[in-house]
Amino acid sequence: MDSYQDEIIVLQVNNWQNADKKAICFSKDHGKIIFLAYGARYPKSKAGRLVQPFACLHAEFYPGSSVEKLKDCELAAPMPQLGLDQLAYGFLMAEGTDRLTGQGEVSEGIYALLQQALVLLQARNPRLAALAYLIQLLDHCGIGPVYEVCVNCSHTAEKDGWFSEEQGGFLCDSCCSGAMKAGTLLPFHEETRLLWQKLRMLDFAEPEHFTVKGGALMELERILHGYLVYQTEQPLKSLDFIRQIAEQHTLK
Secondary structure, three states, X not given: OOOEEXXXXXXXXXXEOOOEEEEEEEEOOOEEEEEEEOOOOOOOOHHHHHOOOOOEEEEEEEOOOOOEEEEEEEEOOOOOOOOHHHHHHHHHHHHHHHHHOOEOOOXXXXXXXXXXXXXXXXXXXXXXXXXXXXXXXXXXOOOOOEOOEOOOOXXXXXXXXXXXXXXXXXXXXXXXXXXXXXXXXXXXXXXXXXXXXXXXXXXXXXXXXXXXXXXXXHHHHHHHHHHHHHHHOOOOOHHHHHHHHHHHHHHO
């Protein structure tokens, strides 16, 4: 059986049976790959040391019908050194990547974006780095919400409005009835739209410095996380980890 090689970023790792690991990664030339690393839980296993979340590896695989088999791997970049907050938001980025991409859907753009975002995660505010990554990931996947104009009347977005997960973007106040506002719509203030635009256009290689108001940041997180859940029809498990860390910070 012929093997193939690729550069990968590991998204998720779980123990499998007695001595193995099952992992999900995003690769440069083959998109998302699910693979088994046999024997990776043995103490002297090289794969066990290297197949870790957010590791960037040169990997060689034997193809399978739905799950590949890891033949060999080497570090392609130094292992990232992440604190607890960085890990939590890194898991959110990884979970979003897993949920929004399919096996074998190749995208060098997503791979490069993920690679740059993981560097930014270590250098800047991880909360903002994760938001910027997820916003740009949605655009790469072709499902980025519309926020420049009202999705109903197409008028330019001005002042405060509302966000509709179902319609995929901004709704001006004129297009929203009282019943709609009391239902599933989320407030979408002008300041939040401007923050969305700034993060959408953020250059991960040369990020500019800017200040963010807490209200706009929290509102943007509510909108973005809710939209991700709506699109994938699955809860984001990593948000529970983020909430636990936030509670720990509050208790200190």
